[in-house]
Amino acid sequence: MLKVQNLTKQYEGGVQALRDVSFEVPKGQFLAVIGLSGSGKSTLLRCINRLVEPTGGKIFWNDVDVTAASEEDMRFIRRKIGMVFQHFNLVARSSVLTNVLAGRLGYVNPFWSLINKFPKSDYDKAMHELGRVSIADKAQYRADELSGGQQQRVGIARAMMQDPEMILADEPVASLDPVLAHSIMAYLEQINQEEGVTVLCSLHFLDLVHRYADRVIALNEGRLVFDGLPQEIDDQKFKDIYGRDAERVG
C-alpha cells in the first residue's frame, strides 16, 4: 500500500515539478501515470524512492514514512522497490549478468560485493530472472552489445532481482518501437499478475494505458488532474490532461 500525501517538489532554481499531489495505490495494482513531457511524472516516481528529495508532503509505504527515513532505512526501503528506466540505465561495459546481480546490492553485504562476491543463490536467481525475460543465453554478453529491447529486459531482470513489492517504471517503452513496447509491457503485466507486484508506470501512449493499466492518474504542470479508470478518459478529460490544442492519435 502506497500513500502519497500533498507531495510537493520545487527544484533549485524555482521549477515547481510537483504541486500538492495526493493519491493511494493498493497492493498489486497496475497504475499508469500519464501527462505531457515535463508534467512531473519522472519526478513523482523518483520522489517515491527518494532518488529525488521531495520538498514537501509525505509518502507512506506499508505504513513506513519514506520521507523521514534515514540513509540506512532507505537501503531497506529501496531494495523492495525495483525501478525500470526509459534509457535502461545499464552499465554499458559490464556483463549482463553483473548488471542483473547489481539488483541484489541492497541485500548483500557491502564488503563482499565490493570484491564482486555474491552468494551462489544470487547467481541462480539472476539466471532465473534472465530466463523469465528469455535472454538467459546473453548472460555473458556486454550490456551494450544488446539491442534496445533486450537491454530493457535486462533492466526488468535487474529490478526483479530485488524481490520487489513494487516496480517504478519511468517511461519503460518510450525509446522502443511499438512491437517491442508491447513485449516489454507484457513482461511488466506478467510480473504484476503472477507475482502480485505493484506497478507504477509512466506512459505516453493511451492505447498502452487502455491495454495494460488498472487505473490511471494524470499530471499537468505538477498537479494531479485525473484519477480514475482508463476508459473514463473521454475527449474532455483528454483536453484537461494534455491541453486545449492536443489531438488524440491513439
Next chain:
Amino acid sequence: MKNLKPILRSLGIGLAVIAVIIIYAFGFQVTKVNLDETRNPRRQQQLTRILRALAKPDLLTYEKEEVIVTQQFMVPCPDGGFTTPDVDRSGPYITIEPACADPRSMVTVKGFNFQPNSSGPIAFIPTSQVNLGVGDFEADANGEFTTEIRIPARPDSAVQTIRTITRTNVGAPKISKTAVDTWDKIVETVFLALLATTLGTLFAIPLSFIAAKNLMKDVKSPLISIALNLLLIPLGIFVGIQLSNYGSQIADLISRSVVGNIAGLVIAPAIAVPLVRWALPQAELTRPSPKTRILRTLGLIVSVLIGILGLQFLAKIVIQLGDFLAPKLGSFTFLGTFISDMGDILGMSIVVITAALAAGIFSSIGDRTGKLITSHVNKPAAKALSMLLSMLAGALLAVLVMQSLNWFYEFDNLAVTIYWPAVIGGAIGLVTSVRMAPKDDLPVGIVLYYIARTVFNALRSIEALVWVIVFVVWVGIGPFAGVLALSLHTIAALAKLYSEQVESILPGPMEAVTATGANRLQSIVYAVVPQIIPPYISFTMYRWDINVRMSTIIGFAGGGGIGFLLYQNINLLNYRGASLQMLAIALVVASMDYLSSRLREKAI
C-alpha cells in the same frame, strides 16, 4: 557629424595597429632578438658542426687498423750527402725528394701502394721521438699521392724520420661504449617512470573520487556527526598507530624463531578469516538486531587486530626470505632484495593501514552515534550536545592545524600553538552550532572536494624538478629520488585528470544502482568504476610517457635516469653521445604510444 564616425573608427584601428607594433617591438627587445648573430659565419659554422654531430648518433664503432710507413730523412744535409736507403716496395712506401734538406725548406713526399682513397697525417719524428705534424695526405684511386711538406726547424746530425699513418675500419661494426651506457640508463629511466607512475596511480585513484564533484555534492552530514568525526578520527589514528606498535612488538617476540613466525602466519588467518565471514554475512535478508550488530562489530574489530598481527608476521617472514635468498640467487640477487624490500614496505604500510582502519571504524561509530542522537534524543538535549561537541571539535581542529604549522615555523609558544587556537576554534564551533539546528545537514562532501582540489593544484604547480631537489636531500642523488619526485607530481596530475573523468560519467547507471538500495561505495564500484576504466588506462599510459620525458629533466637535478647522461654529454660537448640519448628517449616514447593504443583497444 555623419562623417566623423568612420574617421574615428579609422583612427581607432590606426591606434590599435600602433599599439600592436609597440607591444611586439618591446617583445623583441625583451627577448633580445638578434638577427646579426644568426648570420655570423663563425656561429653558422658551429651550428653546422653541432647539427652534423647530432645527426650522427654515437651508436657504432669499428676496430681500427693502423698502417705506419716511415722513411729516413736528414736535416740538414750532411757533408757527404745522404741517400735514402732502399725500402720494401711490395707494401705501401713513401719517397722523399730531396732525400735531405735544410730546416724550413719544402720537400715533396710521394706515396705508393697505399689503400685506395685512404688518408691520414704526415709527421716528422725527430730523435726525441716527439710527433711533429707536418701535413695530411689523401691517396688517389690507385693508392698514390704526392704532397709538399715543410721541414721543421729541427737540425740534427743523426738520421731522423718522416712517418705516415693510415687508420682503416676493419671487421664488423661494434656497439659503442656510449650506446651501452645509454642502454643502461634508458632501462633505468623506463623503470623509474614505471615505478613513479604505479605509485602515483595507486594514490591518485582513491583521491580522484574525492575530487569529483558529482560524487561529493550529495555527501552531507549533520553537525553532530561532523563534530564527532573530527574528534574521533584523530583519536582513531592515534589508537591505530599504538595498536600497530604493540602488534609489531608481539610479532617481534614470536617471530624470533622461524617456527613461531610460520605458526603465527598460519594461525592468524585461520582465526581471522572465519571470524570475518561470521561478522560479515554475505547477505542480510532481515535487519539484524542491535545485539547481533554490536557482537558482529566486536568480532570484526578482533579479526582486524588478528589480521594486522598476521600482516606483521608476513612482513617479517618475507624480509627473512628475501635476505636468505639474495646471496644464493647469483645474478638474480635483485629478486631476493626485491622480496625483502616488499616485506619492508608491507611492514611500513601496516602502521598506515592500521591507522586508516582505526580512523575509519571510529569515524563510522561517530557517524552512527551522531545520526542516532539527531533522530532519537529530544531537541534541547540534542542542541546542547551539538554545542558541546562542536566546541570541542572546533578547538581540537584549530589546535591540530596550529601544531602542524608549528612544525614548519617553530613558534614554540604555547599561547600561539594551543591556547589561542583552542579558544578561537571552540568559539567558531559554538557559534556554528548555535546558528544551526542539530538536524541540518552540512555539505561535507563539497568542503572535502574543494580541499582536495586545492591540494592537487598546489602540488601540481610545483614542478617535479623542484621536488627532486627536496628528495635528493632526503634519499640521496639517484633514481630513487627521481621516483619519489615524479610520483608526487603524478598523484596531483592524475588525480585531477581522473576526477574529471568521474565527473563526466553517465548519471543513469549511478541512479539505477542507487535505486536498488546500494550504498554509496557499492554504487561507485558498480556504476562508476566500469565507466572510467578505459580513460584511466589511457591517462595512466600517457602519464608514464610524460614521466619518461620528465626523467630527462629530473636527471639534470640528480634524479637519475638518462637525463644525467644527457646533461653530462651536453656539458662535455659530446653531441654525438647526446644525440644517441635523445634518440633513445624518442624511441621509448614512440613505442609507449604504440603500446598504449593497443592496450586501450583491448580495454574499451
